Amino acid sequence: MRAVERVGARPVLVTGADEVATADRLLVPGQGGFAVGAATLAGGVGDALREYIAAGRPYFGICLGMQLLFETSEEAPGAAGLGVFGGAVRRLRGEGGRKVPHMGWNALESAHPLLPSGAWMYFVHSYHCVPTDDSLVAATVDYGEPVCAAIARGNCVATQFHPEKSQRRGEALLRRFLEEVR
Structure with missing residues (x-):
């Protein structure tokens, strides 16, 4: 929330489907x-999140907020x-050896x-997204193998890295998303 406030927005905590x-x-x-x-x-x-994204409304997922966009995870077999x-x-x-x-x-x-491209971002994760559609991948990093660092489709953008921990570059990304994605 503080990172969003630092870029000039006023975040509101959303806890239910109506919100x-x-x-x-x-x-x-x-x-x-x-x-x-999950x-x-x-x-x-x-259901509300799926409808929101399907309607083309602006969604930015960070780390788990990216992973939850997919169908399954090896971290939690059986969880959808x-x-x-x-x-x-x-x-x-x-x-x-990574x-x-x-x-x-x-x-x-x-x-x-x-x-x-070339922007240094901060990562903290043990799992990564593997989309079935490669065109969804918006950024990668080399971690001994190519790892999906971000996805984008329409107004839905999500990152495996943490913009809020990535200093000026991360804040710039959040600011641009809030200003440009409508």
Whole structure:
């Protein structure tokens, strides 16, 4: 919430399906595991989020807020995500001796206008999204293997990295999303 305030917006905490339906923009942060996140989709919240995104309204997911857009996760077998996009969330393999969880700074490789290629962003995760449609991938990083760092489709943008922890570049991304994506 503080990162959104720092870029000049006034965030409102949304807790129910009715509030999702009336939001101007949604920024869905992520902290915690897939099973806990999937459980929050009950009570109509999941349906409201799917309808919101299907209507082309502005959605920005961060970390778990990105992972929940997919169908399933190896982290929580049997727990269902939103299924907005085909694909699954898989555990990082730690290729090339890389540590899991992936914690630290990595440079984005991107051709998406909101996500500047070469920008260093901060990551904290053990799982990553593997979309069935490669055109959904808006940015990647090299973590011993190409890892999906962001997705974008229409007004739905989501990042595996944490813009709120990525200093000026992350704040610039949040500001641009809030100002440009309508």
